[in-house]
Amino acid sequence: MRELTYREAVREALRQEMRRDQRVFIIGEDVGVYGGAFGVTMGLVDEFGEGRVVDTPISELGIAGAITGAALVGMRPVGEIMFMDFCTLAMEQLVNQAAKIRFMFGGKARVPFVLRTPAGSGSGAAAQHSQSLENWFVHVPGLKVVMPSSPRDAKGLLTSSIRDDNPVIFIEHKLLYNIKGLVPEEPYTTPLGTAEVKREGRDATVVATSVMVRRSLEAAEYMAREGVELEVVDPRTLKPMDEATIMQSVKKTGRVLIVHEACKTGGYGGEVAAVIAESEAFSYLDAPIMRLAGRDMPIPYNPTLEHHTVPQTESIIEAARELVQGTV
Amino acid sequence: MPLSESRKRELLGQMYTIRAFEEMAEQLYGMGKVHGTMHLSIGMEGSAVGSVAALRDDDLILSTHRGHGHCIAKGADLNLMMAEFMGKEEGYCRGRGGSMHIADIVGGNLGANGVVGGGIPIAVGVGLGLKMQKRDQVILCFFGDGAANLGPFHEAMNMATIWKLPVVYVCENNQYAISFSVKKAFAIERISDRAAAYGMPGVTVDGNDVLEVHEAVSQAVSRARAGEGPSLVENLTYRWRGHSKSDANRYRTAEEIEEWKRKDPIKRHRERLIREGIMSAGDAAQMRLEAYAAIDAAVAFAEASSEPTLESIEEGVYA
Numbered sequence: 001m002r003e004l005t006y007r008e009a010v011r012e013a014l015r016q017e018m019r020r021d022q023r024v025f026i027i028g029e030d031v032g033v034y035g036g037a038f039g040v041t042m043g044l045v046d047e048f049g050e051g052r053v054v055d056t057p058i059s060e061l062g063i064a065g066a067i068t069g070a071a072l073v074g075m076r077p078v079g080e081i082m083f084m085d086f087c088t089l090a091m092e093q094l095v096n097q098a099a100k101i102r103f104m105f106g107g108k109a110r111v112p113f114v115l116r117t118p119a120g121s122g123s124g125a126a127a128q129h130s131q132s133l134e135n136w137f138v139h140v141p142g143l144k145v146v147m148p149s150s151p152r153d154a155k156g157l158l159t160s161s162i163r164d165d166n167p168v169i170f171i172e173h174k175l176l177y178n179i180k181g182l183v184p185e186e187p188y189t190t191p192l193g194t195a196e197v198k199r200e201g202r203d204a205t206v207v208a209t210s211v212m213v214r215r216s217l218e219a220a221e222y223m224a225r226e227g228v229e230l231e232v233v234d235p236r237t238l239k240p241m242d243e244a245t246i247m248q249s250v251k252k253t254g255r256v257l258i259v260h261e262a263c264k265t266g267g268y269g270g271e272v273a274a275v276i277a278e279s280e281a282f283s284y285l286d287a288p289i290m291r292l293a294g295r296d297m298p299i300p301y302n303p304t305l306e307h308h309t310v311p312q313t314e315s316i317i318e319a320a321r322e323l324v325q326g327t328v
Numbered sequence: 329m330p331l332s333e334s335r336k337r338e339l340l341g342q343m344y345t346i347r348a349f350e351e352m353a354e355q356l357y358g359m360g361k362v363h364g365t366m367h368l369s370i371g372m373e374g375s376a377v378g379s380v381a382a383l384r385d386d387d388l389i390l391s392t393h394r395g396h397g398h399c400i401a402k403g404a405d406l407n408l409m410m411a412e413f414m415g416k417e418e419g420y421c422r423g424r425g426g427s428m429h430i431a432d433i434v435g436g437n438l439g440a441n442g443v444v445g446g447g448i449p450i451a452v453g454v455g456l457g458l459k460m461q462k463r464d465q466v467i468l469c470f471f472g473d474g475a476a477n478l479g480p481f482h483e484a485m486n487m488a489t490i491w492k493l494p495v496v497y498v499c500e501n502n503q504y505a506i507s508f509s510v511k512k513a514f515a516i517e518r519i520s521d522r523a524a525a526y527g528m529p530g531v532t533v534d535g536n537d538v539l540e541v542h543e544a545v546s547q548a549v550s551r552a553r554a555g556e557g558p559s560l561v562e563n564l565t566y567r568w569r570g571h572s573k574s575d576a577n578r579y580r581t582a583e584e585i586e587e588w589k590r591k592d593p594i595k596r597h598r599e600r601l602i603r604e605g606i607m608s609a610g611d612a613a614q615m616r617l618e619a620y621a622a623i624d625a626a627v628a629f630a631e632a633s634s635e636p637t638l639e640s641i642e643e644g645v646y647a
Contacts (some may be wrong), residue, residue, distance in 0.1 A: 002513060051460065057490070062483035064448050069453020069467075072438055073388070075460060078452075092480070096443050097450060105431040106422035109646030141645050165647035224497065 001184055009151035010040050010116070013158035014078065016187045018048055021076060024162055029081030037082045038118055038177055052103040053316040060086050064093035067113040068167075072101070074107055076162060077113045077255050084119035084171065085131045098167040099142030112165045114158070119240075120173040120211060120261055121310055127298035130172035130306075132262035135208075137169045138239045138271065144168045144192055149213035151181035153236055156190025164192060173211045187212040196240035197249060201229035205273055207246055209235060212311060213260040219316035228324050238268055247273065247281040254286040257323050261310045264293035292319045331381070331542065333606045339381055339538050340601060343373040343594045344619035346397040349406065353396070353413060355426070355517050357573065362414055364425040369370045371536075371568035374593030375500045376401045376470075378541025379563070382496075382549045383468055388436045388454060390447035390469040392500075393428045394567070395440035398470055399638040402437045404430070410626035416633035421475075423636045424644065438467075442606070445475035448484040448497070455493030466494040466552040468545070474505025485526040485560070492557035496548040499562045500535065506571045523560035535563025536593040538637065539600075566591070589632035 004012065005067035006165045018024045024054075025048075026041055027093055030054040045053040056063055067077040081087050087094070096109050121130035144166050148154040154172070161168040198213060199220050208216040213234045233249050236243060242303030250256050256276060258269040269291040276282060278290055294310040331339070350368045357366060369376065376397030380389065383402075391398040399409060404420070412419030412430050420430050431439035438454065441447045451469035458465050475481060476499055488495045499519050503510055516522070523530025527552070535546045541563055548559035566588035572576055577585070601607045607615075 027456075054456075055484070057486060059483035059487060061480050062452060062487045065449020065451075065480070065484060066453040066456055066487065067452040069455070070460070071456035072450070073454050073455070073457035073461070075457045092443065092446065092448055097441075097446055101439065102647060103644045104421060104425045104429040105644075106420065106424050106434065107647075108421070108433065109439070110432050110647045112647070144646075 001182045003180045004149045004183040005177065006150050006154050006172070006179045006260065007038065007040050009155040009183045009299050010158055010172065011042070011044065012183070013155045013162070014044060015047065016042065017054060017159060017162045017171055017181040018044070020187065023074065023080065025052040025054065026078050026080065027056060028063055029056055029058055030081050031055060036080060036176065042244040043081070043224055047188045060089035061093055064090035064098065064115070067115065068093055068098045068101070068111055070111040071111045072109060078162060079113065079115045081115060081117040083129045084117045084133050085128050086095055087117055089134060094143070094167070095140050099140045105140060110165050111167050112171050113155045113162045114168045116172060118172045118174045119139060120175060121299040121306055122175045124301065124303060124306065126301040127261050132260070132294065132301035134171050135262060135266060135268050138268060142167065144235070144240065145171065147171045147210045147238055148191060148236060149210050149234050151179065151183045153190055153196070155183050156188050157236060160189040160192050163189065166215065167193065168192070171210065175211050178258070179214070190236070192237045193240040193242055193262050194247035195233055195239065197231060197245065199230065199232040201231035201253065203229045203253060204231070204320060205253045206230050206232045206257045206259060206316070206320065207235065208232060208259040209238065210261065212261055215311065215313045216259055216316055218313040222313070222317055223320055228313060228320065231321055241275065245280055246276065249321050250276055250281040251284045253325050254284050256285070257290045257292060257319055259292045259316055261278065261294050264291060265294045265296050267293050287323055290319060290323050294297055331539070337599060337607055339618060340594070340597050341615050342377045342401055343538065343597065345406070345622060346373045346400045347374065347594060348619045349396055349400060349409070349624040352627060354412070354569070356627070362401050364426055365572045367572050368569040369394045369397045369567060371592065372500060372502055372532060372565045373397055374538040374563045374597070375535040375541055375563040379468060379470070379498050379536040379545045379561070381542045381543035383466070387465050388438055388467045389426040390438050390454070390467065392447065392470050393440060393442050393444070394425070394472070395430065395470070398438055399430050399432065399440065402432065403435055404432050404437065406622055406626040407629035410630040411633045413489050414630040414633070416630055417636045422543060422644070445471055445473060445478040445480050448475060449480050451495050451497070452484045452487045455488060455495040456491065458494055459491070462464070464553055466496055466549055467499060469498040470481050470498050470500060472505065473499060473501040473503070473510050473513070474508070477513055477520065477559060481503060481628070485528070489526045489528050492555060494552040494555070495558040496545060496552050497558060497560045498503045499560060500565060501562050502565050502567045504571070504579065509579070517563060520560050520562040522643060528560060528564070530560040532562040532564060535565030536591045536596060538593055538597050546635070562567040563631040613616060
């Protein structure tokens, strides 16, 4: 197996699915010769032409409408919104239309599209180009929400998302694009709604999403030297949530730290915590559920301030230490 | 292509059916047999019927919250439509959509829309999908004067034009966005003038003349089917009833409503057909009776239909 970057893995899924299925096409701002704002679609227009790699005007809501309508008549579009922040401009079509069409029409229509968008801070892009708005979508029935943390997952989950018959919001992370990992060459699917235990451990569970999975793995590596074994669980699909895998881990370790980049208030961590608290896993807990998330504030420009706005490896280590205090 | 005499008669029949459906809807509402809200297009039947008459059976439409007329003109089964209106399992959307969300996907009605302007960007996608699949169908997208002042209108009109999509945009200008008059909402005389800004033809017609509407929309459809891109047709019309159930008409006068009632699209088409010897007054009266009878039958069907089961409550959220 060869190594690919996360960016290349996403691109490979797009290329292989476009070769496999004529109904799949890409649409978004600067996705053609420019290759996308983060270079993800680079070169695809050369293979598939402008008819299937469609550059658009700066019209985010128009892009959302275009993928919704095209999906309604049998296409399988993959839209790109350049920054997740700009999804705010497309919300009407995504929330009121795409998410509800199937249900409103009695299950007699389907809207199979993927909307890819990069989220997250750490690139010095400040408050309007750094948000993690995944929970806006998690809250909307009818949508699926996917957040891969590795190149291998990115390819398999995107392939599954394209083949899924529902609207899927596929959230990439800017800081992950250059990360390398082993990725099988042939097409494969990673089922939506399946979490993965990224590292096994006995002392505490860390449920982390997107770039926080990597930071949590770094933290676990570090803690292992102190004799603390963290188990890192990556939900991979935020909606639907693989509750069973999370519960199994919590029951094993009795302690749980939830880590995400999005603002803490109203974030996905609250949902994970509630699901654990409502389940039989609650009685296995030896300590209160702990959340480590982005501060409730916009992302600042200054690099030091930006760094301290969202969880970092050091702060995960600190939180994990607090969680396992007295047990090891 | 001019319409045959039998087609002209059919258009009158469709308008009678729409009027009968909506008068019944209003009655059922008054009797407490339906809940929620509804938006009646009484007085606007010429716009719905004339527009859809310009389409082929396999063409598609996107409709609005005031969409009963579009749905009937597109050939909906009145029984399934009435059952949906009454929230029944046998309805087009299994009772999940109701008046504002009736869709008949198989029949080419891709759905009414509860959000003003919600269908305008979807039409871009439908047009794009049709074009990519090299299908020679067109998508006709209805919206109102209020929707023409939304941002999505701008994004969608531009995208449809730059890609020469097979879209026909039909603006039903019924003079008011709820209470806000077009005279206050626009600094231009004709909404169709905006078409020029996107590089598409725009035309304003008497929306209460079903044949004039048909003629204008037919040209737009031909253009769309020939791959020349979208057009904007503005049908000037008027809703006789309030915006929805709770409208005290404080923004308009009784005289104005009466004046528009004299421009009734049904009366106008009926008188023309009689004048031209295409049908007799007796034929028209008979046709009207049949329309009301069909609606009575639809109500009977809907009332005999079943309530959705609680076990099925979450069906259809995901595929």
